[in-house]
Amino acid sequence: MRIQRFQMNPGTKKKLRAETKSEYSTLNIQKPSERGEEGGLIIERILVLIRNILHVEAGYKDNRPIGDVTVHDQVLWALHQAGMLDVFLYITNTARESEYYMHMLEILTLMLKEQNANELAGSLVRRSEAEKMRDEAELLAARLREKLERQEKEKMSASSRHSRFGGTFVLKSHRAISNNKLIYHGPLSKADQLNFDEAKSKRKTPKNRAPESSSTSLHRSSLSIRLFLKDFCVEFVKGAYNDVMRYSKAYVAVMPQLTIDEPYYLMALRFFMEFNRNFEFDLTVVT
Known part of the structure; x- marks a missing residue:
């Protein structure tokens, strides 16, 4: 799936953002007393x-190519096309909508x-030479990994064709159920890997009871996704970070029993400070 970035001049972009704000204002973004x-x-x-939609899994287990669009990227692109990112900026830049700041922090x-x-x-709009070289190296590594896996499968299929003709042996160090010497059918090279649990059926855990994975792997999205996320x-x-983080810090300090909000605050603090440090390092947004 290829996504092309739509180029827009600053004047048109500013006008479109103003129209989006006015349209959203006609829906329900009004003063709390009027709403x-x-x-x-x-x-x-x-x-x-x-927020619940953005909880979608990353989808790394579907063997997608490097830099391809995942399900999460498709959700982000749909939000971008619908103009919801401008709505998010409008809410975070409006002081009277501070009651939604914690929801916005989770969404971000x-x-x-x-x-x-x-x-x-x-x-950047154009990929740098270092990024091109890294993509080529990752592509070569993926091809080499696929080649090794294919060779391993071919080797296993060739060696297991006549597995019953490897001979019958007696293991002196093991005893069977009848207290006699254990008879082993198989090659000698795998005799030291004897495992009695291979034929047993493993107990399956229901998906609704499986432990939730807390670790999230990083994924390099396509260039179009990264460009509009960077602009956002x-x-x-530059416009809303200080107000949102100041409100979130006070909210977490006043209501420490709601521990679900504290990780979002810390993750947002780490991410945006690192982003600011690597972008232009504006000291005015360091709180």
Whole structure:
């Protein structure tokens, strides 16, 4: 799947963002007194829905090529095409919408959970020579790995063709159930790897009871994904980072029993500080 980045001049982009803000304002982004309780609940439900969608798994087990678009990248691209990133910036830049800052912090953290802040800050419209060389090296390594796996499969299939004709042996160091010497059918090279648990059926754990994996591997998305994420991070760091993080820190300090919000705060703090350090290192956003 290839995604082409749409080029837009700054004037048109600014006008489009203003129109997006005005359109979203007509929906429900109004003053809390004008919006009412029902309108606030609708906005909160929309943000919770987006947060739940961004919890989608990375999908590294489907053997995708390096730099290919994953399911998470497709979700990010859909949000970008729908103009939701401009809505996120509008909410985080508006002081009267501070009640949604914690939802926005979770959404931003989940959006950037697979990204490397250093690589994202250094993303350019054209790939650098170092990035091209790295992609070529990773491609060669992937080809070599596939070749070795194919050779290993061919070797196993060739050696296991006549497995029953390897001979019958007696293992003196083991005893059978009848307390006699154990009879072993197989090659001598695998006699020291004798395992009685191979034929046993393993106990399966239901998916709904399986432990959740807490580690998230980094993934280098396609260039188009990284470019609009970089633009989003730049605008967030320069315009809304201080206010959102100040509110989030106070919220976590006042309500420490809600430990689910503290990891999001720490992950956002680490990511955006690393992004700012590798982009332009603006000291005004260091809080």
